[in-house]
Amino acid sequence: xxxxxxxxxxxxxxxxNTMAAFKLALTEPDIAIIExxxxxxxxxxxxxxxxxxxxxxxxxxGRVKDCTLEDLRELDAGSWFAPEFSEExxxxxxxxxQLAKGRCMLHVELKTMGNVYEGIEEKVINLIHRHxxxxxxxxxxxxxxxxxxxxxxxxxxxxxxxxxxxxxLLIDQLHYTGAxxxxxxxxxxxxxxxxxxxxxxxxxxxxxxxxxxxxxSIVEQYPDxxxxxxxxxxxxxxxxxxxxxx
Numbered sequence: 149x150x151x152x153x154x155x156x157x158x159x160x161x162x163x164x165n166t167m168a169a170f171k172l173a174l175t176e177p178d179i180a181i182i183e184x185x186x187x188x189x190x191x192x193x194x195x196x197x198x199x200x201x202x203x204x205x206x207x208x209x210g211r212v213k214d215c216t217l218e219d220l221r222e223l224d225a226g227s228w229f230a231p232e233f234s235e236e237x238x239x240x241x242x243x244x245x246q247l248a249k250g251r252c253m254l255h256v257e258l259k260t261m262g263n264v265y266e267g268i269e270e271k272v273i274n275l276i277h278r279h280x281x282x283x284x285x286x287x288x289x290x291x292x293x294x295x296x297x298x299x300x301x302x303x304x305x306x307x308x309x310x311x312x313x314x315x316x317l318l319i320d321q322l323h324y325t326g327a328x329x330x331x332x333x334x335x336x337x338x339x340x341x342x343x344x345x346x347x348x349x350x351x352x353x354x355x356x357x358x359x360x361x362x363x364x365s366i367v368e369q370y371p372d373x374x375x376x377x378x379x380x381x382x383x384x385x386x387x388x389x390x391x392x393x394x
Contacts, residue, residue: 150367150387153181153255153376155356156198160379163229164205165196166236170244174251178387179380181286182248183255186241186272187212188265189220194241194272197225200259204228206238213264241272245279254281255331257310258289258298269298273305286351292325299326308351311336322350331355331376334366342370360386 157169158179165184173182185198190213202208207224208215217240226233241256248254260268269287276282287298288308295307308329309321314336322330330345334354345352353374357363364386366375377383 149372150383151180151353151374152178152380152383152387153183153353153355153374154179154380155183155376155378156185157182158378158380160358160377160381163226163233163236164378165198165239166225166233167239167243167247168226168233168236170239170247173380174248176380176384178384179252181253181255181374183257183376184241184244185257185259186268187259188268188271189217190214191216192267192271193217194268194275195220196239196241196244198259200264242275242279245275245281245285248284249279249281250284253284253286255286255288255308258287258291258294260289260294261291269294270301273298273302276305277302286329288329288331292321292327295327296325310355319348322348329353331374334362337366337370337373339369342373346372358382 154173156164158172159169162169162172170182173179184196186194187197189195197212201211205228220238224234225238226236258268276285282305286306286308288310289295290310292309295309299307303326307327309327311332329351331353334357337354355376357375358378360382363383367386
């Protein structure tokens, strides 16, 4: 069964990590998961943006961590994508949790590294509990120590490890961190890995696949995998033409 993940919302059709992209993804019932990225503002509020800096996707400059929430709220987070999105702002994680509650799973990637956002795990977990969505959320990060901390704070909230390359001692890493989910670049996925993760009941996914031919190849080879894409419409079309189950 293919699981479709809308990367940073439906970011092929709306500016990434904005309410517009999340609302669009929620209009398609066969999108199972929305992925988003979280940093902390200067005053400690979890905010949704991918980069550590503001320059690429907003009208601002500098680092996210150096701006208060009030500062961030003044920035245009949509015009870079298209003029009609000029009213989009950087959302807070709380706003996204409220929007998606009862509607869609969320993969929340913590964009921390080292101690750049000390306490981010506890702040995010507190929000998850406040809004009663712990069964809807999987936390994830390239910083695997962050996932270990998250699991120690609350092991009832699922944690996932993200990899760029081909990890060694993967099972040991999962046990050490308490993670039950793995996300990696599709280059490194093999049938052996898929079968091993399935036996261990570890959720396995690939990121970020946008090319239609590559999407079709993955669907054909690995019909039971989680696929993250900026263009859910392309994956939906391929899956429906092939009568793939969602």
